[in-house]
Amino acid sequence: MTYHVTVVESEEGFAVWCDDLPGCNSQGATREEALDNIRIAIGEYLAAQPEIERRFGRRVTREEVSIQQRLQLLA
Numbered sequence: 001m002t003y004h005v006t007v008v009e010s011e012e013g014f015a016v017w018c019d020d021l022p023g024c025n026s027q028g029a030t031r032e033e034a035l036d037n038i039r040i041a042i043g044e045y046l047a048a049q050p051e052i053e054r055r056f057g058r059r060v061t062r063e064e065v066s067i068q069q070r071l072q073l074l075a
Contacts, residue, residue: 005038007031021045 004019014034017025024045028034 003042005035007034018042018045 003021005016006019008015009031013027013029014031015025015027016034016038018038018041021042024038024041026034026037026041028037
């Protein structure tokens with residue numbers, strides 16, 4: 001499987017998160033370390049999904065919302 005990730009460089013190293021998996025993030029001192037760490041985090045995230053569904057059922061969902069109308073009201 002392939003997932004898109006976002007990598008952000010700072011003075012402290014690199015932060016990285018998986019765009020498709022909310023809350024799945026990691027970091028590393030180098031870009032390579034951050035990418036290795038997010039691969040591990042993604043694997044652990046996916047492994048935890050059956051437990052999350054068992055505990056919370058289908059109450060956990062992802063929704064898409066638009067802020068366009070809100071932005072127009074503020075303009």
